Amino acid sequence: MAIDVEIVRKIAQLAHIREPEARLASLAGELSGILEWIEQLNEVNTDGVEPMTSAVALALPMREDVVTEGGDAAGVLANAPKVRDGFFVVPKVVE
């Protein structure tokens, strides 16, 4: 099995998704199944092939470094779960 329970626990932490302990073994099985299927890529000779990062062969467009939108704090905050005095309210970060 390519992925065991320990690896699932680690990647779930990296992905910030709490997975219940009871789910880890079945996830390890599912993810291993998918990765074993993906292993067939190793049959392809890719020596000297440049990785393809984009479907368009365009240089990234540049623009002037100027403000195009802004000044709409109410709009930015409108969907926040918690707001106070024009700020997002988040859990305490520094102990």
Place this chain on the structure above:
Amino acid sequence: MSDLTSLTLKQALDGLRAKAFSSVEITAAHLAAIEAARGLNAFVLETPDKALAMARFADARIARGEAGPLLGAPVGIKDLFCTKGVRTTAGSRILGDFKPPYESTVTANLWRDGAVMLGKLNLDEFAMGSSNETSAFGPVVNPWRSRASNTALSPGGSSGGSAACVAADLVLGATATDTGGSIRQPASLTGTVGVKPTYGRCSRWGVVAFASSLDQAGPLAKTVEDAAILLASMSGHDPRDSTSLPVDVPDFSSFVGKSIRGLRIGVPKEYRIDDTPADIAALWSQGIAWLRDAGCELVEVSLPHTRYALPAYYIIAPAEASSNLARYDGMRYGARVDGASLNDVYELTRAAGFGEEVKRRVLIGTYVLSAGYYDAYYIKALKVRRRIADDFTAAFEKVDALLTPTAPSAAFGLGDKAADPIAMYLNDIFTVTVNLAGLPAMSVPGGLDAAGLPLGLQVIGRALDEGVMFSVAAALEKAAAFRAKPDRWW
């Protein structure tokens, strides 16, 4: 007024221009049809008040003698497109009651051209799925049923709501998105026309991101001409999307009905896979014969890396998704689950907000991007992606377009493939190659299988050559003379 819903978009636009009926009348007819079709679960939000207000505005414009490519025509919007002040969910719980403070470029283009919004359409969660079963709102039911049974069938996915609505005459057309086949596979399973344009044709701005290097918007429609009309409105350069192509939008409709005599059409031999149902193989042969009769030269071509497209996709798409979906942290918008620490809040919010398939893909993506596996999986997949794109480049030196089946099966039962992720992924075996290469492709209905379910043919074009693709698809549509509609059981 119910017959107004059976019109094509083109017929409706002609009727509106001739003042045979008003936008309010045709919009009201569609709203009534939507209300009667709630059993299909195709809408996640109906917006009748907004629809009628937009229709009244369109009627006022028509009365003033104004024109617009879509003026007065009611359409549906996949709930992946942000609509200003109208709840946008991406089919997920994690966005909660998110009401975007802005409008996506694609939908803004439709409203600019006079279209009327009927509501937001169901989809797989974050467009991750091929059956609409991963939606937090439950699956869409395909309007089509097998002749043999009344079992509820999937409309395909992820744009299942868009496809079902078009097939059931609930909308004149719909927006959709396609990352691995999410427009074309539902089109095939519902007897509708679905177009994924060249990557960069439609702006991704304001479309909830899944896999940014693959995501493209496009239309689902009743006819090839309707799809061409919708795509022309949806397309166009947008400086707010750095991958939007700074090119002019052709008049796609002008290619519909154009002679295809003398075109060279490639038939990729690697798409002849074992266990393709006989009806699909037969339709493909029929499609080849139709194009030959229309004066095309049919040529066998080879796309040797075809079988590696899906495994490469299931590295690249989850990798990009894990990165894109990192933004859902419960801080700035969407649902938040409280916890003892900041980390608890993140982990509990994402655990509660994401469904199982989304979690699976985020975990796969996190794994293939993590230290020690990045080169072996992610970089390897990007190199295979280049091989796949090179296959198409070589083929298009010899041919003008390619003809393939769209999907490896007709509509399947809800629940039939939900337990096996890889069986579900194989739905996209004929469609995903094109996303990796960034090419335009579309599905057009070709006929019914033995059970009376629709099957589609796929036409693949050169990059930015949607025109030839539309001409070939229109010739297939004409030859197939597909007129079947699902029985109205809902």
